[in-house]
Amino acid sequence: MAKLFYLSGLTAALLLAGCQAVNTTSGGAVGVERKQYMFSMLSTSELNQMYAQSYQQTLSEAQQKGVLDKNSSDARRVDAIAKRLIAQTSAFRPDAAQWAWEANVIDSDELNANCGPGGKIIVYSGLIHKLKLTDDELAAVMGHEIAHALREHSREAMSKAYGVQMANQIGSVLGVGQAGLGMANAGVEYLMTLPNSRSNENEADLIGLELAARAGYDPNAAITLWQKMEQAGGGAPPEFMSTHPSSSTRMSSLKAAIPKVMPLYQQAKGQR
Template sequence: MKRLLVSVLVSSFLVGCVATKSPTGRTQALLFSDAQMQQMGAQSFEAMKKDQKISQDKAKTNYVNCVAQRITATLPDQSQKWEVVLFESDSVNAFALPGGHIGVYTGLLNVATNQDQLATVIGHEVAHVLAQHGNEQVSRQQLTGIGMQVADVALGASGVANKDLYMAGLGLGAQIGVILPFGRDQESEADIMGLELMAKAGFDPNASVQLWKNMAKAGGKQGPELLSTHPSHGHRIEDLQSGLNKVMPLYTQARKQSLTECKINR
């Protein structure tokens, strides 16, 4: 009976799987709805706010918020409110989660040395959300067996219906699925999309090249955590440089508007 129920659960995942195209044309297998991903993102973000120290530096916090707000103001869905938190940590990292959550670590501000470079990173992370990369990663984990293990444990402990088993899988996604490292294809996709986002927000796309050069120097040979699964530095910079001509008109148009310059005012 246990095996039968697990088979039913796995079958339900497969039936619910949606094959779609990413913004750059890659095929994605997505198991979860937007509402489910937003729940995972909210759970993960709340857990991180409890477990990690939040910066009390108002100047840095306002600066990060300024950049993030200009990026998110360019998005088609303006009904989505974005929460931005600056975490106190030497980690050179940032992330965005489904449901409108952006986290930036203070260590990143030592490498992203101006508003345009910081916009490169935030635009890149927001692009991951827009391209449903979190959903793609959680779905891959479920399809490669982690979901079956969780279901089996839940069945043995409770013997109840599929709802509880489904929530067990959802809980797993909230813990590790949404914040799993992205693959290289996803990273390259986020680079290109992020370049367009920052240009639309009036941040100079040329700064993206210098930012990733700074990243390549940070942390020695290993580089910062943010680069752990990214394409090689040279390959990434080449891709960004090749994309500049396409997005520069967007930047030029955005600069005609009245934009708030983001600075750390002390």
């Protein structure tokens, strides 16, 4: 047990030496202010380049299969909503205006959308059609995904994964047994990875809510969106063991934040 505590202390010291405490975005009206710890050896530009290559490969494979949708009404909707949301990203981080943003639709039954590092968006048509999303609801889910990219949650997760790997290596060197390493890994996972993953989802909810409001989309659509997602999902795992907030927690957080962004929505609607 003494070795295990020593492992934790030494690992923490080495992690801090290689980490930078940053806040990738401003807090906005929703007040997202959590400090993030990133390994300095993994830069934003490097990760953006890496993801851009993967993104282009995904698009190329979709095109070969005939499922890359460039011309349908879905594609036009996604493009129009993306442009309005992207125009508001500078409210959270000015450098996002220089990102090489892309938004594409893949014809698939999958209930999914994502925005990777550097602003690479994919929306799967199943999300639009199976949930019968309005433009406001589609803006809510796209805003959520864009928020993940603005907050660099992927880079943060990779930094944490590197920390877990370092803990394993140090434990092997110190001769900590497999049981001890298992305990250390469990501690790192629950105390470091899962809580932050849940907080990341909450941050994406809140920033996405504000992005949509600033772009002139009704913030209340975030509630109906997650209600539809909950119905489609048929329930959720216990919150403590999940990387995502429970639906009730998520909707409570969104409802509390809507009054903060409603003036932004009303202002944007008045300008359109």
